[in-house]
Amino acid sequence: MLLDRQQTSTGADIVPGSPGGWTAGARPRPRPLGRRSSPGWVRSYTVALVTAETLMAGLAGSAVLLTRAGEVTPGTPLLWAALALLVAWPGLLGATGAYCQRVYGTGSDEYRRVGRAGFLVLALASFLSYIAALDLSRVLVVVAIPALTVASLLGRYVARSRLRRLRAQGQCTKKVVVVGRGGAVLELVTRLQRERYAGLDVVAAAVTPADRARVADEAGVPVGGLDDVLALAAAHDADTIAVTSASETAAQYLRQLSWQLEGTGIELLVAPGLIEVAGPRLHIRPFEGLPLLSVEQPCFEGWRRVVKGGSDRVVAAIALLLLAPVIALIAVAVGLTSRGPALYRQERVGLGGKSFTMLKFRSMVVDADRQLDTLRGDNISDGLLFKLRADPRVTPVGRLLRRLSLDELPQLLNVLGGSMSLVGPRPPLPDEVARYDTSVSRRLLVKPGLTGLWQISGRSDLSWEESVRLDLRYVENWSLATDVLILAKTVRAVLSRSGAY
Template sequence: MLLNHHGAGRVGVTAPAGPIPALDVLTGRPRPTGTTAPSRWSARYSGALVGLDVTAAAAVTGLVLSAHPSPPSAAAPLVWTAGLLVLAWPLLLAGTGAYDERVHGTGSDEYRRVGRAGLLLVALASLVSYAAQLELSRALVVVAVPAVTVLTLAARFAARCQLRRLRARGRCLRRVVLAGRGGAVVELAMRVRRDGYAGLEVVAACVTPESRELVAGALGVPVGGLDDVVDTAVRLGADTVAVTSASETAAEYLRRLSWQLEGSGVELLVAPGLIEVAGPRLHIRPFEGLPLLSVEQPRFEGWGRVLKGCVDRVVAALALLLLSPLLLGLALAVRLDDPGPVLHRQERVGVNGRRFTMLKFRSMVVDAESRLEALQAANGADGLLFKMRADPRVTRVGRWLRRLSLDELPQLVNVLGGSMSLVGPRPPLPREVARYDSSVSRRLLVKPGLTGLWQISGRSDLSWEEAVRLDLRYVENWSLALDALILVKTVRAVLGRSGAY
């Protein structure tokens, strides 16, 4: 996660003519100047959001007026109040920062700001109604405002999906210069490039002298020194500087860099070195004026876990009931395609190292385990896993089941029984767990899942290291909201069939 320290904008290079620019008191060089205006794509995107928000407010208030028992006259308080609501809605959204470029496309801040604007609108409508003694329809306050908020959230989600599609094609990106030690900069750059939806494009790096050659070869971008960050950002038109916490004399360096960037419109971001710790667990806590980064401990029990268990069992029971015709059809297909049992039972390791029997539709021949040793030379995976794209042990129906992940459906029985969860780390084999080190063993602090971050991030295409990293990220940052997001994205991953073989 990156922590914001300054506003974002587009850098402008000082023109040679005109007033003499102010000198930086630290370097003696001209201080960079620029504007804080958003980039062109951001201005267009914000304008589109304003149009969507006004449309949502007008549509809802129009429905409220049309549903009124007696059509009000043009002068009725209900009519002009509805009109004021339409005008006030985008203004309140702007006041809460819902159009800020920093919240476009990623994170939950945008949704929280829309919700805050909705609460303000309810309070404002109630206050105006009471102070002016207006006989407003309750539907306008109690129904219209929540409906406008929900419709706006839906529109923001649709707009975000479109923005991410554009970013995946290399558009609507913010240009970023990375600064810090070589290894940390390369790691951060790889994360930025892998998570393209974040909208950051690495255009240069500024590192320590001994790391320049390594970083230049790894990233393929211009590389300078740590003292060249501001000049590099201005020269390349970057609007963001991201500094890793492994920088030389980090505290003093960051202070000087933030002073140098004042007035430039360049946003300063800091990667705190806690890459796998999510934002909700990170807080800035001031101690007598000294700002410290507080990291909350992950919670593996409590009411949230109880609620998660209840949701798991209810959803699993409903899914088994609704999907029973499909499950019977798949069982028949497996049985007719290859002699042997319909279900494959395999011992896996669950929460706190407890073993359980995991169920799957059988997708391989009956003696698949005995043939494994002969296929080890063709293993396409690193780490502790065995992966083979054209595994000869997979049956015809099994290959189809795997592509659509239908072979996993019997695990709903495991979820109903409590040995698995709908969302969690990948359930490991005992022979894998026997080779875990202390850090990887943290995967066993929560129940394994029917799906998880590994499922929506590439499945079998992931390396062992990447799969472990995703599982540990889930364990450290679990929340009900994250579970819901993973479940939604699982549908897209399954339909896309990426990494399924």
């Protein structure tokens, strides 16, 4: 059990449900930690956002006034509307929670809240213009407010990129105490230490007595018992408590912990144990007053799939037309610098386990497949893939093509033909699929992609386990918005050339 015995802030044992201990009607006395003020970086970051977005509102209002320069006089409704925008825009952003610390740097909530504020400003301007018969310029409603919303979203993206870089360097982070069973705690600590851009810095852990030595040794952070959470938080000035999912007594433990954290400003997070299921698929549903976590089934068909397939083909066709000169030059370069055809054809496995022929520009010598057995001893992969950092079979032109991912351009023909998608899991080889277990086989529930989470997260530098985890995360949580985001990040990944060899 996660918690067999608990303690009060004075150190006395509490046995849940026992006389004199914790009961359903009793409320434990919170341990005094003191109210935590926002870190300095949060205040600076918020002030910078408010200033920038107020300036954007001013520019939007000024642009509208310039379109009616000859008609604007003191006291005209349009002038008042432009001035009101200076206050209304940051005010509504604050009202929708866009300046809340918890949305900074991660997730899509921040963008949704900015979009909601834009909708509210648009609706408010339209409503007042109609009800009060105000002579507001159509440019304000049709152009300026939507443009202001888009500019704010772009500004948030730039600010977030900067914040994530700082977090990767160990700055602008929250200090976290992780609580739970040993295995679950170690898994969460590993994830948080690897994905530093999330901004959660593990400073301590609280586990069951049997797990203390192991967690202390492997996690490299101070470790206490489940009754020491508040003491650990106070000692390490923690901002957040993260509780991993576990046993049948977790509800009682969480309830008491949440009471003890009241008034401290410390955030309580709970890992639901569904690491790769996220976002829109998770909902809290009340059943006769009992809140339960509802996990919706992943959608592998329907109108979104139709839109995705149509968009893939349209974008692939346009890209082939625009890149035709580049593709022709690469084909000539490959043909002139090494013996053999410019295109390399290879059997891969796609949607539903069906095989297809994947096209690439040839980046290796013609007999590369026959040399594979002699190189297996130098394989650096920890899974089913074969990887070499300096593969002797790669030609000089092929090495350049691989560094820039230009060897994959012919796969646009696969996308146009419907065997691949622009975004999806990495297309596997038949011998890899033959060794898949049940969980890894879920990669075949969607079309393989020209790019994907694996492409923007390290490419060949990823371990087999990490590559599979990213592919399964995409399969479980894919959406059209995610595809657009991955395509945008692919450009940066290709230019950085990280993990390409």
